[in-house]
Amino acid sequence: MRRNILEYLEDISETYRDCAAFSDETESLTFGALRARARAVGSGLLQCGRNGAIAVFMERGPSMIAAFFGVVYSGNYYIPLEKEMSQSRISAILDGAAPAFMICDEKTEALAKELDYAGRVLSIGELMASKTDEEGLSRVSARALDVDPVYVVFTSGSTGLPKGVVACHRNVIDYAEALGAVLRPDARSVFGMQVPLYVDACLKEICCGLKYGAKTVFIPKKLFMTPIRLVEFLNRHGVNTVCWVVSALTLISGTGTLEKAVPRLHTIAFGSEVFPSKQFALWRKALPKARWINLYGPTECTGMSCYYEVPDDFDADMPIPIGKAFQNSEVFLIDDGVLVNEAERPGELYIRGAGVTLGYFNGFEKTREAFVQNPAHANYPEIVYRTGDIAKYDERGELVYIGRRDNQIKHMGYRIELAEIEAAAAKLDAVEEACCVFLEERDRIALCYAGSVSEKTVASGMRKLLPRYMEPAIYLRIAVLPRTNNGKLDRAAVRGLVAERPV
């Protein structure tokens, strides 16, 4: 039985040593080179101790992957950071997690200086030039357990502070096995990577590379503004598999691009958002033989937990189900404390299995709220994850996602706590109070606030505080925010006010 994700890298770099593993515009790493670089980085990090968090703040690309594995080789775990997360979010993460070390490249080193970071900055260039310490790496490997962390990935938190989800080797190994059974990649698979490396979504490409020898091509972010060039890029690089957020797919279909250029894809996994049926039909028509797989899962359960392969005769007007649980995971619904077995009855979705991560970093209280005793029994301690998502079974027994229990939304494929946006607004001078709502039908985040500054000033202030996907599209300044009878912010009333604003 595998107990460390590095075993995958060791095996695959022997079988496919000279095959391309990760490439972008500037460099291409074979599996052999990835292993060699990661081991050099790991050797350079041996001085940093064991089982500690090391931030990796770099430009997205093959070297960042080598840095991840380098951290793991050293017996530590990584916190992935990218500049597009916005400076204030990166600062919040560094303040909260306080990693003693941060790996930077030439481009991020200058940015790191502005961060007021108290730990030590290490250069990836110097680390990669370290002499490989075979003996030191073997010592680390001999002591490693599968419950040791691999990474801490930060997601939106309701208190306004991002929450760090800690995943261990057992989680990632379980995910690699279960995801592989669904996507069925092989060494001829070429993934076109759309997602950033600071979210757990990027594990799909990483796991498929490590376990099956699939190749991953990083797609330059700018291409997602030029759909025809994007398709040309995919075809030029032989991309045949993608795991994208729905909005990246609809960028192509919604602009009429498929009539002019069709990507040669045979496997398309998507998720995190509702796929508009008209857009899905356009794709289906353009790629009738491809496999279409809807994925669902929270970061807290290591990437994805459910899948649904859309059948040929799927009724296009129905919402695409999230389907069934991955192997070695179980998903169940609880309504009013009772297990839901019948169709069409909504319940809160719980997940159990080896994919359930260790919990939140420096967040025992938050962990206890969401990682709970299995409500289906009280016979022995069993921690399951309570997602906060509401779902139901359809007539065929497939799970269908309905929505969120609380104030969390999905926008552009990201999970966002509206409270976090409100907390950012509260940081701005002269904003007295703010209320954030999500207009589902228009897919827009709106911020209504009271204060003495203009909407334009607030918008540019928010821009500095939040990642792009969290920025409100609509701003409304009013004298006083509406309240309900018991004095709480009246979100429904705010929604009514902003809904009248044009976009």
Added chain:
Amino acid sequence: MDELIAVLREQRPDIDFATQKNLVDDEVLDSFDIISIIALISEHFGVTIPPEEIIPENFNSAESLHELIVSLLDE
């Protein structure tokens, strides 16, 4: 042109569209903005921007976008 700038401001009130000349190349806009702007233009001006025209050259400034709309209206 004024109408276009007003439309662009609706999407991104934080950007000065009158002076910015590298909206795409400097990543001032992102893919989400591009899609929204295309939809807004279709709504306000009744023109559909074909995919081959969705390139940085046409979206880098309000001016170039205006020229594109005018040429599409002429067709």
